[in-house]
Structure formats: structure tokens, C-alpha cells
Amino acid sequence: MNFLSVGNPRRLLKLLIVVFTSLIIGLGLLTPANADTVGEEYDYAVLGNVKIEGVAVGGVRMVVEGAGYSAETLTSDDGSWLIGVPTKDVYSVTLDESTLPAGVVVLEGEPTQEVELGLSGRVVMNFFIGEGERNEVSFVDQFISRFIYGINFGLMLGLASVGLSLVFGTTGLSNFAHGEMVTFGAVAALVFGVFMQLPIWVAIPLAVIASAGMGWSLDAGLWKPLRKKGLGIVQLMIVSIGLSLTMRYIIQFFIGGGTEQLPGFDSPKISLFGAVALSSNDLYSMGISIAVIIGFAVWLIKTKTGKATRAISDNPDLAAASGIDVDKVIRIVWIVAASLAGLSGVLWAYFRPGIKWDMGTQILLLIFAAVTLGGLGTAFGALIGALIVGILVETSGMFIPSDLKYVGALVVLIGVLMFRPQGIMGRKQRIG
Amino acid sequence: MDWGTIINNTLAGLLTPTTIAFALAALGLAMHFGFAGLLNFGIAGFMAIGAYGYAISVLTFGLPWWLGMIIGVLGSIAFAILLGVPTLRLRGDYLAIVTIAAAEIARLLFLTTAFTDVTGSADGLFGYNSAGGFTSANPFPPGSYGFGPWTYNSETLWVLTFGLGVLALCIWFLWALMRSPWGRVIKGIREDEDAVRALGKNVFAYKMQALIIGGVFGGLGGIVYAAFANVSPGVYVTSITFFIWTALLLGGAATIFGPVIGSVIFWVLQAFLSNILPELAINGILPVDGTQAATLRFVLVGIGLMLLVIYRPQGIFGDKREMTFVK
Numbered sequence: 158m159n160f161l162s163v164g165n166p167r168r169l170l171k172l173l174i175v176v177f178t179s180l181i182i183g184l185g186l187l188t189p190a191n192a193d194t195v196g197e198e199y200d201y202a203v204l205g206n207v208k209i210e211g212v213a214v215g216g217v218r219m220v221v222e223g224a225g226y227s228a229e230t231l232t233s234d235d236g237s238w239l240i241g242v243p244t245k246d247v248y249s250v251t252l253d254e255s256t257l258p259a260g261v262v263v264l265e266g267e268p269t270q271e272v273e274l275g276l277s278g279r280v281v282m283n284f285f286i287g288e289g290e291r292n293e294v295s296f297v298d299q300f301i302s303r304f305i306y307g308i309n310f311g312l313m314l315g316l317a318s319v320g321l322s323l324v325f326g327t328t329g330l331s332n333f334a335h336g337e338m339v340t341f342g343a344v345a346a347l348v349f350g351v352f353m354q355l356p357i358w359v360a361i362p363l364a365v366i367a368s369a370g371m372g373w374s375l376d377a378g379l380w381k382p383l384r385k386k387g388l389g390i391v392q393l394m395i396v397s398i399g400l401s402l403t404m405r406y407i408i409q410f411f412i413g414g415g416t417e418q419l420p421g422f423d424s425p426k427i428s429l430f431g432a433v434a435l436s437s438n439d440l441y442s443m444g445i446s447i448a449v450i451i452g453f454a455v456w457l458i459k460t461k462t463g464k465a466t467r468a469i470s471d472n473p474d475l476a477a478a479s480g481i482d483v484d485k486v487i488r489i490v491w492i493v494a495a496s497l498a499g500l501s502g503v504l505w506a507y508f509r510p511g512i513k514w515d516m517g518t519q520i521l522l523l524i525f526a527a528v529t530l531g532g533l534g535t536a537f538g539a540l541i542g543a544l545i546v547g548i549l550v551e552t553s554g555m556f557i558p559s560d561l562k563y564v565g566a567l568v569v570l571i572g573v574l575m576f577r578p579q580g581i582m583g584r585k586q587r588i589g
Numbered sequence: 590m591d592w593g594t595i596i597n598n599t600l601a602g603l604l605t606p607t608t609i610a611f612a613l614a615a616l617g618l619a620m621h622f623g624f625a626g627l628l629n630f631g632i633a634g635f636m637a638i639g640a641y642g643y644a645i646s647v648l649t650f651g652l653p654w655w656l657g658m659i660i661g662v663l664g665s666i667a668f669a670i671l672l673g674v675p676t677l678r679l680r681g682d683y684l685a686i687v688t689i690a691a692a693e694i695a696r697l698l699f700l701t702t703a704f705t706d707v708t709g710s711a712d713g714l715f716g717y718n719s720a721g722g723f724t725s726a727n728p729f730p731p732g733s734y735g736f737g738p739w740t741y742n743s744e745t746l747w748v749l750t751f752g753l754g755v756l757a758l759c760i761w762f763l764w765a766l767m768r769s770p771w772g773r774v775i776k777g778i779r780e781d782e783d784a785v786r787a788l789g790k791n792v793f794a795y796k797m798q799a800l801i802i803g804g805v806f807g808g809l810g811g812i813v814y815a816a817f818a819n820v821s822p823g824v825y826v827t828s829i830t831f832f833i834w835t836a837l838l839l840g841g842a843a844t845i846f847g848p849v850i851g852s853v854i855f856w857v858l859q860a861f862l863s864n865i866l867p868e869l870a871i872n873g874i875l876p877v878d879g880t881q882a883a884t885l886r887f888v889l890v891g892i893g894l895m896l897l898v899i900y901r902p903q904g905i906f907g908d909k910r911e912m913t914f915v916k
Contacts, residue, residue: 391914403891558703567690575675
């Protein structure tokens with residue numbers, strides 16, 4: 158699985174720099190390597206990337222005008238462009254729609270938009286483009302549309318959250334490596350579906366089975382021995398942080414720092430009613446989530462193992478005294494939690510879309526928010542919490558800048574702890 | 590393989606502004622976790638607020654550097670109060686989740702394009718050291734100082750002197766605090782909160798003071814780092830918090846010099862691994878490519894953290910009896 162094979166030392170150096178930058182600078186802005194560039198002699202620049210659902214579009218004409226200056230360029234094959242400007246001023250940026258592929262237009266806002274150069278001397282201007290008509294939907298339609306996206310996101314968040322909640326309930330561990338279990342599922346689907354070229358309806362179940370295997374081996378190889386050794390809750394929590402770092406960078410070791418896609422990630426949108434359009438992926442995703450969650454609920458309420466799980470969550474000592482094999486149940490809980498997290502990773506890879514080595518880290522705090530909101534250690538509370546967080550994240554983008562949409566959920570997390578620390582469904586004795 | 594360069598670069602890791610910034614932040618965590626038993630997973634947030642507080646005061650409000658740094662410290666105090674009020678009454682792992690969430694909120698607010706004019710968004714901030722007069726306050730005339738791996742220009746020497754001064758003050762302060770009656774109450778809270786409460790102490794107030802003092806150390810770490818490198822939101826990610834935890838636990842959480850020595854060991858090892866792993870890969874000794882070799886060292890950090898917590902939670906210098914988090 159060596160995708161980043163290195164030909165010559167100079168390329169190696171470049172790769173090293175790219176990786177170094179992405180590791181250390183993290184989300185820092187990387188200047189496109191082969192941007193189609195004009196006006197490089199100036200100190201200031203307007204730049205961007207023209208992409209349709211993640212696929213770069215070359216040869217699009219970009220015009221920058223303002224402050225008595227005008228320049229234009231065509232985007233390069235990787236969709237990037239950069240136009241240098243002489244002064245720190247307000248410029249209008251135009252994307253020439255006639256140079257886009259047929260049927261593609263600027264979806265949000267006008268094709269000409271104003272930008273102002275900030276402190277950095279560089280400003281990024283990206284247009285939301287795609288197939289279809291210009292997006293001039295009413296507030297209500299937009300809200301409904303985002304609300305449905307939110308339910309979709311909330312359901313996949315719920316899949317991951319109930320697992321974390323079950324593990325917390327039965328073992329007391331706040332598992333910081335849960336995000337990496339989400340990533341693992343997505344990466345397993347990538348391995349089966351793309352590298353091994355299996356059909357996706359085979360690859361996804363295999364990825365879930367691989368996740369289950371991961372859950373089994375983590376409990377057998379790490380968590381059970383540590384329980385036997387008698388480690389404290391805080392120690393276990395820090396071990397899970399170490400595990401999270403280890404798994405995250407092992408995943409980066411194998412798939413690199415870029416974004417990978419699963420087959421069929423760009424399924425066309427189907428117009429449902431009004432301006433609400435969902436892709437078939439979204440519909441499948443919601444269907445799968447709901448079916449799995451119902452199955453999970455039946456398992457937890459009706460089966461013997463499910464009852465034993467809830468008994469252990471309530472009182473581990475009493476459960477053990479009444480003849481429940483606590484270790485066996487915890488093993489099953491780890492397997493269930495890992496499979497659900499893995500499935501959620503696959504669905505999220507379609508929702509984002511894309512698979513990245515640190516995707517699990519991005520979602521981990523939202524999972525924590527969902528679990529805390531619902532009440533730590535209650536599986537169904539986690540589900541409700543996840544739906545609320547999902548809807549909140551997606552709809553809040555209408556009122557606050559979209560790069561702050563996760564902030565809303567995290568503020569709610571802190572707010573819940575202030576006013577109702579036991580969460581929606583939790584009980585007060587658990588909060589200490 | 591060029592062993593000369595590898596050894597040289599490794600030894601240089603002993604004393605860098607990054608090492609000092611790390612040591613300050615780890616000292617803050619020692620106050621929080623080692624002595625007071627508070628699980629703070631948001632030290633990156635304290636660092637970010639210290640660094641941004643300094644840079645923004647200088648760039649946006651035109652204040653001199655020393656005032657900017659004081660504002661950075663005040664910012665981290667405010668952050669500590671903001672975090673402490675809702676969570677210090679709750680169980681430990683709640684504080685862990687809230688601090689990590691609050692640090693992410695802070696980072697996302699610095700990263701968003703909504704406040705680009707003030708925060709510089711993803712590009713971060715730079716130029717404040719010269720604008721605020723920190724650079725011109727340098728008492729060292731231009732030139733080259735030191736020897737061997739520890740050769741610095743006058744700017745770096747100034748940052749190092751400044752950083753070491755701040756670090757020495759913080760170490761002294763923490764040492765003096767922990768041998769005072771106040772320190773004994775704090776340790777008592779770590780061991781048994783209810784017992785201390787029964788003695789009539791206001792546990793919440795003591796915890797809040799501990800959170801503020803550790804937070805100030807963290808903020809100073811961010812400021813020292815900002816005095817050397819640009820302020821960039823990508824630095825203050827959760828991984829950096831976990832790396833500082835690794836450094837802290839390596840040295841010993843409930844010790845004064847443990848966090849400092851832990852940071853030094855952490856960065857010397859990082860410098861060594863980041864030099865040797867790509868070399869091994871290029872020479873075909875490791876069957877990986879250069880990029881993968883660079884990733885491997887972070888895998889090793891994770892494995893190291895796990896082994897440390899499982900087998901030697903008291904760290905190199907710590908005393909196991911002081912580790913209440915170990916059953």
C-alpha cells in the first residue's frame with residue numbers, strides 16, 4: 158500500500174515539506190503547488206480552487222478587478238488559480254461561467270463576488286459551483302433541507318455515539334480512541350472497495366466485520382489485560398489517548414495525508430419536494446442507519462446479552478454477583494461499539510465526502526457532545542443527543558459562518574454541563 | 590548516514606524556544622493534574638489564548654510588547670475562570686471533556702474566516718514581535734553566540750534568554766507554592782476532596798486558583814512560543830495537548846522539575862527521530878518511504894504514552910505514592 162512512492166530526492170523533499178507542514182501547521186493553508194499564476198511580482202494575492210464536488214476543473218477563466226487594476230488567468234488542471242494584486246484593497250472576483258462545463262453554474266451567490274485582502278496579504282475566494290440552477294431557495298426550503306441533512310448526520314453520529322456510551326456505561330472508560338475506530342471503518346471500506354476492487358455492497362459489510370474484529374482484538378489485547386491489571390479510570394483514559402495517537406498516525410502512515418474517495422461518492426441528487434434534493438447515498442445512508450439503530454435497540458432491550466449490558470451499566474458488582482459473565486459482556490460491547498463506529502465511518506465518508514487520516518479526530522468531540530447531552534452511559538440518550546447535535550451542526554450553518562458550525566455543538570456541550578450535567582436521560586447520581 | 594548532522598540536530602533539541610514553551614505548558618499541567626488532580630485536556634487552548642492575546646494586542650491595538658504579553662496572561666486567566674465555573678463542581682472526566690471542547694472552540698474561533706481582520710484566519714499572525722518592540726528590546730548585539738549544536742543568532746538568543754527567565758520564575762513560583770500551606774491543601778484535595786471539605790476549606794476556590802495558576806503557565810508557554818515563531822491556529826490542535834501530556838507523564842506529573850525534563854527528553858527524542866527515520870528510509874534500512882518515516886515518530890509517541898501510563902505512571906522522577914489516579 159505504498160501510494161506515496163518517491164522517485165527522486167527533490168520530490169522526497171517536497172513531500173517531506175508537505176507532510177511536515179500538514180503535521181505541524183495542521184489546518185494551515187497550503188498554497189497550491191502548480192497554481193496557474195499571474196502577477197506573482199506583487200505582495201498581495203487572491204487565490205482559490207475551482208472544484209465540482211471535490212473534482213478539480215481546469216481551464217476556468219478567473220478575473221480580478223479593482224483599485225484600477227485588472228488581471229485574469231485560467232485555472233490549472235488541479236483547479237487552482239492565483240492572481241497577484243498590487244495593493245491591499247477590495248477587489249471583485251469573477252468566475253466566467255461560460256468557461257465551466259455545460260450545465261454547471263455558481264450555485265451560491267453571484268458569479269462576481271467582492272473580497273477584501275486581510276492581514277496576511279492573501280485571500281482565498283472559492284465559489285460554490287455545481288450542476289443545476291443557481292441556488293436561490295427560500296429560507297424555509299433551505300432550513301428543511303439542512304434539517305434533513307442534520308438528521309442524516311445525526312443518525313450516523315448516533316451510530317458512533319451509542320457505542321461510546323455503552324463502553325462508558327460498562328467499563329467507565331471515556332474512550333478517546335473512538336474517533337479512530339470511526340476512521341478505521343472508513344479506511345477498511347477504502348481497502349476493500351478501492352484497493353481490492355470489491356463491489357461496494359460487499360466492501361461495506363466487510364469493513365463492518367473488520368471493525369468488529371478490531372473491537373474484539375482491542376479488548377482482548379489491550380483493555381481486558383488492563384482491567385485485570387487494575388488500572389484506574391484516568392489511567393485508562395490516558396491510555397486511550399495514546400491509542401488514539403498511535404492509530405491515527407498508523408492510518409496516516411498507510412493512506413497518507415490526502416483525501417481518498419469511496420466508489421460512487423458523487424451520486425446524483427434526486428429532487429424530493431420543493432427545493433429539497435437528496436442524493437441516493439443520503440437516502441441509503443439514512444435507511445441503513447435507521448435499520449441498524451432499530452436492530453441495536455431490539456438487541457439492547459430484548460436479548461439476554463442486551464439486558465446483561467444494561468445490568469452492568471447500572472451496577473457492575475451486582476451484575477457480577479447475579480451470575481453475569483462481566484468480561485464476556487464487555488467483550489461483546491466492544492465488538493458492537495467498534496462495528497457501529499466502523500459503519501458510521503463508512504457512512505460519514507459518503508456524507509463528507511472523503512476519507513482522511515484525521516477524520517475521526519474531527520468527529521470525536523461531536524460524539525462526546527452527543528453522549529454528554531444525552532447523559533453519559535445511557536445508550537438511547539446518546540442517540541437523542543446525536544440527533545440534536547447533528548441537526549444543530551447542519552442548521553447552524555445558516556446563522557453563523559459555516560466554518561464555525563462545530564462550535565455551536567461544543568458550546569451546547571458546555572451549556573448542558575452547566576445547567577443539566579446529567580444530560581437529557583441521565584441520572585443525577587452519576588455526575589459525582 | 591551522516592551521523593554528525595543527526596547528533597548535532599539531536600543535541601540542538603536540548604535548548605530551543607519550542608522546548609521552553611513546552612516545558613512551561615507542561616508545568617501548567619503539573620499544577621493542574623499532578624498537584625491538584627484536575628484533568629485538563631485543553632492546555633493547547635490556554636497556549637493559543639496567551640499567544641493570540643499577545644499578538645492581537647500588538648497588531649490590532651498597537652500596544653507595546655510587554656503590555657501585550659500581560660494581556661495574553663490575563664486572557665488565559667479569563668479562560669480558566671470561564672472553564673472552571675461550570676465544571677469544577679463536577680466529576681473529573683467531565684472537566685476533561687469540557688476543557689478539550691473549550692480548547693477546540695478557541696482554536697476554531699481563531700481559525701474562522703469571520704474574524705480574519707483580527708486573527709488572520711488560517712494564516713495566523715506575524716510581525717507583532719517587531720511591531721510591538723520585542724525585537725528591538727533585544728540587549729544582545731547582532732552576531733553569532735554559543736558553540737557546536739547550540740549556536741544561535743542574537744534574535745534566538747534573546748528569545749531563549751527571555752523564555753528561560755520566564756521558565757525559571759514559574760519553576761520557583763510553583764516550588765514555593767507547593768511547599769506552602771496552600772500547596773498542602775491542594776495536594777489534600779487531590780488525595781481526598783471530601784476530607785478537605787470537612788476541614789472547612791472552600792475546595793472550589795482552591796481548585797479555581799490552581800486552574801488559574803496552571804493556565805497562566807500554559808498561556809506563558811504560548812507567549813514564549815509566539816515570541817519565536819508565528820502564531821498559527823494549526824499549532825494549537827488537540828495533538829499538541831496530548832504531546833504535552835506525554836512530556837509531563839514522562840518526567841513525572843507531581844514533580845517540579847519532571848515536566849521540564851520531560852519536555853527536554855520529548856524534544857530531543859523528536860529531533861533524533863525526525864533526523865534518523867528519514868535517513869534510515871533513504872538508506873533502505875527501513876522499508877518505508879520518507880513521508881512514512883516522518884509519520885512513524887508520532888506513532889512512537891502514541892505507543893510511548895500508552896506504555897508510560899501502564900508501566901510507569903509516576904514518570905522518571907515521580908513518586909508512585911503521589912499518583913492518586915493510579916489505583
